[in-house]
Amino acid sequence: MVEVFITNFSNVTKHLFYQSYPQLFTMLFTIYSRKTNTHCYYSYLCYEINLERLYRTVMKRKIALAADHAGFEYKEIVKNYLSEKFEVQDFGTFSTDSVDYPDFVHPAATSVENRENELGILFCGSGNGVQITANKHQKIRCALCWMPEIASLARQHNDANMISIPARFISKELAIEIVDKFLSTDFEGGRHQNRVDKITYC
Numbered sequence: 001m002v003e004v005f006i007t008n009f010s011n012v013t014k015h016l017f018y019q020s021y022p023q024l025f026t027m028l029f030t031i032y033s034r035k036t037n038t039h040c041y042y043s044y045l046c047y048e049i050n051l052e053r054l055y056r057t058v059m060k061r062k063i064a065l066a067a068d069h070a071g072f073e074y075k076e077i078v079k080n081y082l083s084e085k086f087e088v089q090d091f092g093t094f095s096t097d098s099v100d101y102p103d104f105v106h107p108a109a110t111s112v113e114n115r116e117n118e119l120g121i122l123f124c125g126s127g128n129g130v131q132i133t134a135n136k137h138q139k140i141r142c143a144l145c146w147m148p149e150i151a152s153l154a155r156q157h158n159d160a161n162m163i164s165i166p167a168r169f170i171s172k173e174l175a176i177e178i179v180d181k182f183l184s185t186d187f188e189g190g191r192h193q194n195r196v197d198k199i200t201y202c
């Protein structure tokens with residue numbers, strides 16, 4: 001039954017299914033690989049990587065945004081900037097009234113962990129509070145970015161799936177450049193993959 005299920009699906013369908021039900025898909029794929037005695041883990045990773053690229057070209061990429069009152073204005077600017085090309089999910093805050101950033105960051109980080117959103121962008125005054133909060137999540141690698149080169153490196157070397165922007169310390173133009181670099185740069189893998197793999201084992 002599992003074999004029929006796996007083999008009858010096109011890769012695109014599999015990927016879309018994986019996007020919606022990652023745990024169920026992974027479970028079925030594991031059963032299938034054991035049953036057929038094939039090294040499906042690697043083929044799964046390969047098609048995951050290739051389909052990720054295909055997916056990006058045909059589907060709008062999903063981006064989570066969250067901010068506190070200090071980052072609210074920058075969040076709105078970035079939201080407007082991204083809204084045409086990306087599917088943006090705004091987790092708040094929705095005004096400059098004083099708030100506590102974890103109330104907005106945790107839901108945004110959870111959505112990236114659950115793969116409801118591919119990547120996330122966070123804003124607060126210094127960028128630190130939102131970053132520290134996001135990095136409490138096991139599957140989140142959130143990098144504090146105050147210049148575009150740091151955002152590129154966060155993707156290339158750290159496979160960062162979220163960034164934090166210090167809204168009180170950089171210009172709006174620079175924030176947009178940082179966002180552009182973050183969203184257009186891929187993880188390099190290789191030696192960096194080994195290091196990233198070791199991050200959560202502490």
Ligand SMILES: O=C(CO)[C@H](O)[C@H](O)COP(=O)(O)O
Pocket residue numbers: 068069070071098101124125126127128129130
């Ligand atoms: O940067 C931040 C957290 O790292 C916050 O935006 C900052 O602490 C908010 O400060 P205030 O309540 O004084 O506006």
